[in-house]
Every structure is written in structure tokens, then in C-alpha cells.
Amino acid sequence: MAASWTPSSVELARRGVRRVQDRRRALVAVVSSVVVLGALATVVVTSTGWPVVKETFFDVSYGIEVLPQIWDGFLLNLRLAAIAAVSIAVLALVIALVRTSTAPALAPFRLLATAYVDVFRGIPLLLVILLIGFGVPALQLTDSPVSVEVLGTTAVVLTYSAYVAEVIRSGVLSVHPSQRAAARALGLTQVQTLRFVVLPQALRRVVPPLLNDLVALLKDIGLISILGAPDAIREAQIATSLTFNYTPYVVASILFLLVTIPLTRLTDRLLERSIARQNAQGTA
Amino acid sequence: MSAPVLALEGVRKSFGEEVVLRDVQLVVPEHSVTVLVGASGSGKSTLLRCINLLERIDDGQVIFDGVDISDPRVDVDDVRTRMGIVFQAFNLFPHMTVVDNITLAMRRVHHIPRREAEERAIEALDRFGLADKAGQYPDRLSGGQQQRVAIVRSLAVAPRLMLFDEVTSALDPVLVNEVLSVVRDLRADGMTMVIATHEMGFATQVADEVCFLSEGVIVERGPAAQVIEAPRDPRTQEFLRRVHEAGRL
Structure with missing residues (x-):
């Protein structure tokens, strides 16, 4: 039946019209892009300060010269971000589970977890880094001084865990109560219900927002440069202060973008997919 | 005769001010099928959820295999391993x-x-x-x-006992039958069941006892031939007349 089908004249006419419409849309998109982006570039390049900006921010040969140094710093960013991400995942999951628990024995921990989340979501990250970076060494808990990398990363982990715990908690709460009822009706204990039924669904739902947090973490870990950790930002700062040429900042920015843009694209894709899936399931 | 699989004595349940079940008595012998019928909101689903301990009852007793499972010291998880429930919304x-x-x-x-x-x-x-x-x-x-x-x-x-909570309400008429035939098979196997349903024809086929609920009270009970074919209580008569009008009998 399908083999014998040839489009009718009406359908062929429609296709012709659609082709014309498509061509017109493409043309409009191209013209509009050229006009807007061209105007922007013209404004920047023709501004009085442009020659100076070009020299101090986009000095290619100086950029290449400082690249190895900034790259080394950037590797520190990546390493610390990886360690932080794992620590945050563990700590945040524990906090989220404690906050959503109902067991009476956990009552004091629920209170502590709530207080923790309130406090660390309420203090600017930079302040937490400064407080821990300068406060903890003053306690003189250890004989040898703790490195600024450890102190700074700890501060980032503490702050981010509060945020991520709330994301995970919202995922847990978003699983419909009937799922819990069905699991309990099968004889699963509260813990088994959480582990096999609620958490797998909850975590799947919060993957896109968590990836957003991972991108933010990659950038924010650079804030520990304020303690003197030799990361990409710190290295760029050093290179800049030697020559008063700001190209190292641009180099560091490009390095960050190389990692963050693919991650944000991935996040967008996953988010669109999960929304499409939820819509496909209807209101159930 | 052996002890019944399930017995309810004076079960009461309320949500806030609203009393959903009052003084419900029910005996479900082994291998028997009890069908609960009644309008939406008459308490059928709540009754099943109370039997399964998904809802806590406010008074009375739920006795399952000779044990009072409304006692707070009872291990709920253990009780539920011996009692199956199927929900209207599947909940897979x-x-x-x-x-x-x-x-x-x-x-x-x-x-x-x-x-x-x-x-x-x-x-x-x-x-x-x-x-x-x-x-x-x-x-x-x-x-x-x-x-x-x-x-x-x-x-x-x-499980020793199966509870069915309007298991066909979310299905189109063609799919209803494939689910109901499963229940018929279970009956042939001798499974003890309590079924809440709107399918009167099905109720007539499988029920050993039909209980008609109205506003949380079992107002009429007996074999299907009596409750559905020749109801005595005016509330049952009115409900069945409306079901008949809707063309569902």
C-alpha cells in the first residue's frame, strides 16, 4: 500500500510553498545576524579606547608566553573541583536524607542539618573561604600548617553541599507518595523503599540542576585564589602584575570556557530530554 | 471451619472532621471473595488502605490471620509481606x-x-x-x-490476602476485561480477595459476599443475587438505579 502512494497535486503544491517559506526564513536569519553582530563589532572596534584595549587584553604573543603557567594553575582548578565534587555529592546526599527522614532517633540530626543548610546558604562563598582560610589555621589544631588548597576546597565543599542537599531533597520530595505506598505495600522497609524506589527516581530528576551546580563549582573553585592557592586565576594575576598587560585574564577565561561550554550544552540537552519525557508521561 | 483470614471489628477512620468509615464490621473467610461497592467517596478505597495499614484507623480492630494488626507493636512490614494490594493507578x-x-x-x-x-x-x-x-x-x-x-x-x-482498589477505573472498556479475567483466574485458584469496584456485572460474577457502602457505613451485605439483583436498602436501590441509568450494569 505504501509503495503505491504518490503525493497528490495538493500535497506537492504545499511542499513548494513550504520550500519558499523556508528559504525566506533562512535569508532573514542570516541578514539579521550579520546586521546585529556587525554593528556590535563596529561599535567595539571603532571606539577611541580600542587600540589600547587590543594591546593590553588581546596580546597574542604574550598570551602564548604565559599559557603554560596558567595551564598549570588551571590543572589545579580541575583537580580541586573533582575532589570537591565527590565530597559534595557524599555530604549533600547525607544531609538531604537526614532532612527527609522521619525516624525519631534522627531528630537532633534533622535540626543540625536544617541549621547547616540555612547557615551555609546564607553566607557569601567568598566570606566562607576567608573565614575558614584564616580562621581554621588560627586554631592551631595541627602541628604543621594545613595548605590553602585544603582549606579553600573545604570552604567550597561546605557551601556547595548546602545547595546540592536542597536540590536532592526537592528531588526526593517530588517522587509521588503513591510510589512509596506501593513499595511499602510490597513489604519493603522504609530504608529499602528509599534505596530502591525513591532515590533512583529522585536522582534521575535532579541530574540537570546538579550539572548546573557542577559548572558553577568549576568556576567558583577559582575563588580560593584569594587565599593564595596557585590556580589559574592566581597565575593570571601574577602574570598580569609583572607587565600590566591583562591578556593572561583572557587566557584564563578561555581555558574555563573550554570546559564549561561543553558541560552547559550537555546540561541543556539532558534538561530538554527530561522535560520531554515528563510531558510524554502526561500528568501521571 | 477455620478462622477467617480477615476480620474487621468496629473500624472507624476520619480525616480531620470528616468521618470516612464508621463502625465497619467485616468477615472474610479463607478462599472467599468480598466485593465492596458504592459511590465514589463512600469509603471503599479508605477501607482497603486501612486493612493494608497504609492508613491508621481511629478505632476498632483489624484482625488478620487471628492477629490484631491494628496494634502499634505489630511489625507492619511483616504484615504487608502476607497481604497484596493493587491500586487504581497501577503504581509500577x-x-x-x-x-x-x-x-x-x-x-x-x-x-x-x-x-x-x-x-x-x-x-x-x-x-x-x-x-x-x-x-x-x-x-x-x-x-x-x-x-x-x-x-x-x-x-x-x-500473599494470603489480595486487595483490589478499583483496579479497572483507569482503563478503557476493552482493557477492563483483560484485567478482570486475571481476577477471575485468581478466584478459581482459591485466592482470598477483597475487591472495591464499580463493575457491577463483574461483582455479580465473582462475589461470595457483596457489601454496599454509603458514607462510610456498610448499609447492606449479602450474596450478589440479593444485594445487586434485589437490594432492600433504599440507598442501595438508588445507587444501582443510577448505575443502571449510566449503562454500566
Whole structure:
């Protein structure tokens, strides 16, 4: 039946019209892009300060010269971000589970977890880094001084865990109560219900927002440069202060973008997919 | 005669000010089928959820296999392993395949090895014509198939008592029958069941006893021939007249 089908004249006419419409849309998109982006570039390049900006921010040969140094710093960013991400995942999951628990024995921990989340979501990250970076060494808990990398990363982990715990908690709460009822009706204990039924669904739902947090973490870990950790930002700062040429900042920015843009694209894709899936399931 | 599988004595349940069940008495002997009928909101679903301890009762007793399971010291998880419930909305676990849905309780609660659990699951699926769906996720199945999987899932742990909560209400008329025929099969096997339903014809076929609920009270009970064919209580008569008008008898 399908083999014998040839489009009718009406359908062929429609296709012709659609082709014309498509061509017109493409043309409009191209013209509009050229006009807007061209105007922007013209404004920047023709501004009085442009020659100076070009020299101090986009000095290619100086950029290449400082690249190895900034790259080394950037590797520190990546390493610390990886360690932080794992620590945050563990700590945040524990906090989220404690906050959503109902067991009476956990009552004091629920209170502590709530207080923790309130406090660390309420203090600017930079302040937490400064407080821990300068406060903890003053306690003189250890004989040898703790490195600024450890102190700074700890501060980032503490702050981010509060945020991520709330994301995970919202995922847990978003699983419909009937799922819990069905699991309990099968004889699963509260813990088994959480582990096999609620958490797998909850975590799947919060993957896109968590990836957003991972991108933010990659950038924010650079804030520990304020303690003197030799990361990409710190290295760029050093290179800049030697020559008063700001190209190292641009180099560091490009390095960050190389990692963050693919991650944000991935996040967008996953988010669109999960929304499409939820819509496909209807209101159930 | 052996003790009944389930007995309710003076069960009362309220949600805030609203009393949903009052002084409910019910005896369910072994191998018998009790069908609860009544308008939406008459308390059928709540009654089933109270039997399964998903809701806490406010007064009275639920006695299951001779034990008062409304006692707070009773191990709820243990009671539920011997009692299956099937919900109106299926409530399959969307992140698990059909076979994983069915084997979850067998493996985690009854500690049956994966291999044996899966064999049993496939066997049960096969019996209800679902063997080819074992590896599928629930969202690839029709409503009728999902509900049959949900029934298999509850049966998998060999419960003493099965509760059905309007299991066909979310299905179109064609799919209703494939689910109801599963219940008929279970009746033939001698499964003890309590069924809440709007399907009067089905109720007539399978019920040993029909209980008509109105505003949380069982106002009439007896064999289907009496309650559905020749009701005595004016509330039952009115309900059945309206069901008849809707063309569902």
C-alpha cells in the first residue's frame, strides 16, 4: 500500500510553498545576524579606547608566553573541583536524607542539618573561604600548617553541599507518595523503599540542576585564589602584575570556557530530554 | 471451619472532621471473595488502605490471620509481606523493567536469589500472557498490561490476602476485561480477595459476599443475587438505579 502512494497535486503544491517559506526564513536569519553582530563589532572596534584595549587584553604573543603557567594553575582548578565534587555529592546526599527522614532517633540530626543548610546558604562563598582560610589555621589544631588548597576546597565543599542537599531533597520530595505506598505495600522497609524506589527516581530528576551546580563549582573553585592557592586565576594575576598587560585574564577565561561550554550544552540537552519525557508521561 | 483470614471489628477512620468509615464490621473467610461497592467517596478505597495499614484507623480492630494488626507493636512490614494490594493507578516503578518490578520484593524482602526470582516472575507473566513484556519499562505498556503486571507483582510474594482498589477505573472498556479475567483466574485458584469496584456485572460474577457502602457505613451485605439483583436498602436501590441509568450494569 505504501509503495503505491504518490503525493497528490495538493500535497506537492504545499511542499513548494513550504520550500519558499523556508528559504525566506533562512535569508532573514542570516541578514539579521550579520546586521546585529556587525554593528556590535563596529561599535567595539571603532571606539577611541580600542587600540589600547587590543594591546593590553588581546596580546597574542604574550598570551602564548604565559599559557603554560596558567595551564598549570588551571590543572589545579580541575583537580580541586573533582575532589570537591565527590565530597559534595557524599555530604549533600547525607544531609538531604537526614532532612527527609522521619525516624525519631534522627531528630537532633534533622535540626543540625536544617541549621547547616540555612547557615551555609546564607553566607557569601567568598566570606566562607576567608573565614575558614584564616580562621581554621588560627586554631592551631595541627602541628604543621594545613595548605590553602585544603582549606579553600573545604570552604567550597561546605557551601556547595548546602545547595546540592536542597536540590536532592526537592528531588526526593517530588517522587509521588503513591510510589512509596506501593513499595511499602510490597513489604519493603522504609530504608529499602528509599534505596530502591525513591532515590533512583529522585536522582534521575535532579541530574540537570546538579550539572548546573557542577559548572558553577568549576568556576567558583577559582575563588580560593584569594587565599593564595596557585590556580589559574592566581597565575593570571601574577602574570598580569609583572607587565600590566591583562591578556593572561583572557587566557584564563578561555581555558574555563573550554570546559564549561561543553558541560552547559550537555546540561541543556539532558534538561530538554527530561522535560520531554515528563510531558510524554502526561500528568501521571 | 477455620478462622477467617480477615476480620474487621468496629473500624472507624476520619480525616480531620470528616468521618470516612464508621463502625465497619467485616468477615472474610479463607478462599472467599468480598466485593465492596458504592459511590465514589463512600469509603471503599479508605477501607482497603486501612486493612493494608497504609492508613491508621481511629478505632476498632483489624484482625488478620487471628492477629490484631491494628496494634502499634505489630511489625507492619511483616504484615504487608502476607497481604497484596493493587491500586487504581497501577503504581509500577517507572525506573525498573517489568521483571525488576516483580522481583524487587522477592529479592529484597524474601531474600530469594535473583535467578530464582526471575524464573518465578517469568512464569507468572507467562500465565497472564505477558512473558514478552518482561524486559520492557512500564511506560511502553498499555494500561491493561500495566495493571496486570501490578497484579503479578503483588502475587509474586504469595500473599494470603489480595486487595483490589478499583483496579479497572483507569482503563478503557476493552482493557477492563483483560484485567478482570486475571481476577477471575485468581478466584478459581482459591485466592482470598477483597475487591472495591464499580463493575457491577463483574461483582455479580465473582462475589461470595457483596457489601454496599454509603458514607462510610456498610448499609447492606449479602450474596450478589440479593444485594445487586434485589437490594432492600433504599440507598442501595438508588445507587444501582443510577448505575443502571449510566449503562454500566
